[in-house]
Amino acid sequence: MTSFAPLLVLDDIRKNYGAIEALKSISFTIGKGEVVALLGDNGAGKSTLVKIIAGGLEPTSGRMTFDGRDFLAKSPSEAKAAGIETVYQDLSLATNVDVVANFFMGREITRKVLGMSVLDEKAMEAVVAKALASAGTRIPSLRTKVEHLSGGQRQAIELNRFVHWGGKLVLLDEPFAALGVEQTRRGLEMIRAVANQGIGVVIITHIMQQAFQVADRIVVIRQGVVAGDVATKDTSPDAVVNMITGETLAAAGAAG
Amino acid sequence: MTSFAPLLVLDDIRKNYGAIEALKSISFTIGKGEVVALLGDNGAGKSTLVKIIAGGLEPTSGRMTFDGRDFLAKSPSEAKAAGIETVYQDLSLATNVDVVANFFMGREITRKVLGMSVLDEKAMEAVVAKALASAGTRIPSLRTKVEHLSGGQRQAIELNRFVHWGGKLVLLDEPFAALGVEQTRRGLEMIRAVANQGIGVVIITHIMQQAFQVADRIVVIRQGVVAGDVATKDTSPDAVVNMITGETLAAAGAAG
């Protein structure tokens, strides 16, 4: 269905929370260098799916193939090792440390002093300053603790750190929800740039305009099932909204 | 400048966090029944201003007049008592209790049993069911704990509870950031309905479209100062974006 070489294939993914079936049978494919917009109503199951791919949640059943191999991450660090970067809807920042420490969380740069690895604060600060400047986000000082930052400033840190690590697949769960106009524009550009490097991108958003601006393909989830999977150029915002709310039944491009 | 009777008048509000001046000299007016869109870049100071009005933060200097009287809420409960309802950017839900308990947080309905006030769970549940249905939000069960809900479902609870309490002024800090398309539409309708009852509304958003759809007036804050204050009908999205990013200097309608 897509013209991209497949990167991640989801096959019949299900997830139950107790008696609640959050995902009923999700199957679709994300290609290399492809930007897929994952759309759906509140509670449709988008974040659940992202967490399953990112290793934060175990699916009840189903299988995934990543980069040609069977894949099931048992923890976020496994998924990261495989090349999957994730920006979560509920931010994942440690508000008790500063911007730099958050940006490099888990991947600190070190240098050798007397044979021991010592944090290289200067090198890290330089990287962060560059990344945030190019994203258009103004932050009083990179040494402020994140608890003193505004909602949008926080999201900017989380959104921009993923670019730095490359990887093969990027999952973005409502990454622009708190971003300003200019920051969103640059964010969308960045996504395209990332995809052009051959990295697959999954982006979740509720703003049609954003989806149509950046995505190659749109996948709609409704109440835990795929209610639509179409190339962006073959559909229109109104048609997609109808898929999301269910006014036309599983229309415009069959599921799977 | 506005055709509405003044409800809240902000006069030279300043706020410093240590050495950082988050608000430099904010003055503007919100009218009764008026919807004001408060726009601005990330870190401009919007949430800071909302918290000051809502009683969660003390201004460094400045004064406010609310409903004709001098006003400075020392705590959220004082602001609430004066008739100010707030929806915060970082949600304020207790994830360890269910939807109903969150909806009625601090305002539980009770009934008398043997002369003692006992929580009236049935009555509360009925109210919540109605409110969420009319907002178009589907939630598995009103007795689920909020920790088991999706981001949008959570925001729906917080957004919809304010309608229930009336009041005189409503402050909405990015209330639609996580909401779906349909829920956002209904939310915008609801805001108009609320304003039509004579309640003043301040809404913060980064989506121009939403601001232009619902607001009577647009106030732009840039780096802690008012960079624009115009009637919606007298301006355009592009002009406002320019005010936000500062490309035109404090253009389109002088500050104050």
Added chain:
Amino acid sequence: MNPNTRRALEFVLDNLVWFMLLFVLLVFSIFVPNYFQPGIFANIIEASSVLGVMSIGLALVIIAGHMDLSVESVAALSAMAVGIVFCSAGIGMGVQLTPDWLGVPVSLLIALAVGSAIGAFNGLLIVKLKMNAFIVTLASYIWVRGVVLALSGGRSAQDLAPAIRWFGVQRLLGLPLTAWIAILCFVVFSLIMAKSRFGRHLIIIGGNQNAAFRAGIKVDRILITSFVLAGAIAALAGWLLAIRTSGATANLGMGLLFNAFAAVVIGGVSLKGGVGALPGVYAGVLLLSAINTAINLMGLPATSTQVIHGLLVLAAVLLDTLKLSIRQKLA
């Protein structure tokens, strides 16, 4: 899994501590000689009254997201205060009231006043000065015990006035009245937690204090109230302790704190706040008391009982923790 099995399993999990209690009683009855007799069961319930009452207050502040390590010392101090006033031997002053029964309300009042005062002190420091509850009440744990010591000079008071002592002697359905007082406390506070606004707000504060504050709940007032309650309830426990001991000693009640925490946790209250209900706590208290009694009867070498006690408590907490992972498997 079929819905009926699921429901049955959920029921067992929700009331796991009661099932554990039954199981433990059964095992001990079978394997520990002399365990299975009404007198022993009455002992278990009686021995758990002081601990039970104390656990209620502790559970309240823990549910509210804080902690009170001072309850043990507060109980000791109120017991000592009652002992000094109403005991006729040792350091007791042997105050006589006429009529006799007046001693009951007066002694209760003394105890509750002491407890509430310390509770208020803790609460004010924690809420108004935003000090950490753990460290404030740890300090109180020390200095209040110090006051007991200073008051008593290390000596004890004996021979509590018979009118007060009556509650420990008089029996109803085989249990002394002190045990019934504990049971009554559990019923009352369980209802308050489940049905009243105060209880609801306490749980919400334990879940997200900031959200409660923003929602206009008078967080400070409720938190201070909960500390005062914890102090007052601990004082009631101390009053019961004085009755049980028929007086007071300087080191009365030492070690109750560990058991109270264990009971609260085994009873399903989360130390992170916001989660828990009191009936489970009572089951936790009974469970500990049953274990204690078994240790007394098992004939172990005395030097090893402490190890065994610690490990058994750990095992009980562990079982309670497994509940969570079973529940997740259920999903």
Added chain:
Amino acid sequence: MNPNTRRALEFVLDNLVWFMLLFVLLVFSIFVPNYFQPGIFANIIEASSVLGVMSIGLALVIIAGHMDLSVESVAALSAMAVGIVFCSAGIGMGVQLTPDWLGVPVSLLIALAVGSAIGAFNGLLIVKLKMNAFIVTLASYIWVRGVVLALSGGRSAQDLAPAIRWFGVQRLLGLPLTAWIAILCFVVFSLIMAKSRFGRHLIIIGGNQNAAFRAGIKVDRILITSFVLAGAIAALAGWLLAIRTSGATANLGMGLLFNAFAAVVIGGVSLKGGVGALPGVYAGVLLLSAINTAINLMGLPATSTQVIHGLLVLAAVLLDTLKLSIRQKLA
């Protein structure tokens, strides 16, 4: 406020506990007879070595967002283990190694093995079984002390091998080597916390464990390491304790836990996790030691020292808390 005043004030606030220490030393020197003499200051530093070392381990787990109440008992157990092997009187087996000095590494190894094992036990239960650290380590506090009792049969060991005891007798610049060991530990662990990835990750985990997990930090491994470290460091404290008392008794070290917590909090470590640095903790330890020494010299009635101790600690913590509100006023 002008920037210079602000900077000066911030500096004082950042190092408040050191200024408090100076102030307290000054006041005691003026008002407590015999306080002002070099020997007393040396005593303060020496007396704080055991507590200081123990506080380091405690601070690590608290910064990581957890807690370890078992450190006191772990220290006692390792002291007893060393005592039993290397003491020549009491229950000591009087093991003799040739050459003599071999006793030092071997005894250290024994102590560290004991401590790490218990730390690993705590860590596994807390991290792998997701049990609450407070309750797990409270149980360990009990059962480990029980093991001390069972091992010693309530008896004591004395006359530690002179090669080991040497660290307590030999002085450098007026301080015994034990004190230097404590100071060295503070320097090393301060550097680890400030400069290494491990330290950085520990702080991040204390701030938001979930974020750290999602960022791919091996949270489980780091947390277990921190519990093992806390155990091992407590064991080192126990080793120093054994040297200090030249042996071990069953109740050795009782009460250290309260002081360790107080030191950590006074030193600016938040019990909520994620905040704190070790140099402040050392100042906190010295402050407590200064207070203790003053109490020993003041000639108070024995029964009232505990009240005074509790309240003084509370006052110190209170002062530290005021820091926060002053800082907010500064804004």
Added chain:
Amino acid sequence: QTKGKVYYLVPTLLDEFQTGSVSALEMFLKQVGYEMQTLNADNKTDVQQSQMNDVIALKPAAIILAAVDFNALKPSIEAAMAAGIPVVEFDRQITSTPSSFTSVAGTVEIGYVAAEVVEGLLTKKNGAVKGKVLQVLGDPGDPYTLDIQKGFEEKMAAYPDVKIISLPALGWAADAAGTIVNDQLLANPDIDLIFNHAAHLSVAAAASLEAAGKKPGDVLMLSSNGAPVGLDLIRKGWMQAEVEQPLYAQAAAVAMFMDKIVNKQEIKAGSYDVLGLPSTVTIEAWGPNIKIPGAAITMENIDNPAFWGNLKPPTDTVTSVE
């Protein structure tokens, strides 16, 4: 085949005297045909009360009680006696209610003996009973240490030239005693003598003296309870005396009378020979009471096997009193 089970309720096992009493009682009771079971109350009065309740439900042949608190156990004793179970008071005397038998050394008396020893030591050192004495108490909440202090200070009051500094080792902790000695050596460098209320406190005190550069005998030291570590310290010269509690004799006395106690036979007043020590039984208001005098242990008599601190249990078996 035993004559029955006897429960021994010991207040704590954190002290060598108490652990010693467990083994001594067990041994002697076995010799007269009883099996013994020990319950440790960890110095907690309420725990001991629960133990009494449970033990009463078991209906043993007798209960031997060494009360955590001298008198708080009174209601429990009454309950046991009412249930027909004889109660023996061991080591710690309870005078407020009748019991079947009492075997104690007398805590206040320990203070008296200690005072006599101090008189002697000070006279020898300073030529008269004068000087500075550091008294390291046990836990200030423990009546046991308070009684010793009372007895000691009562006798010493006769010597106004002796200055006594008293400080508590909270929780009987040895390290606390060490810190006290460290600080006091600086504050009062002229201390002549240290009196520790238990031998294990002396261990830490001696370590502190050594670290301060003192030699054995520079500062005189004694402690009370006659524990093995105390005897060791005397042999090494750090301590000059210990106040012995006749542990073996106390325990043996209980065993000797156990048949009479269990069978509720009359115990007659008079003199008895307990392990070679002349002892007197008197009939007091609280029942038959045997007193066995304690003694001071010094270098001269230290090897006497009758001292329990030598850990040489008497070889002669005890027999029941007819």
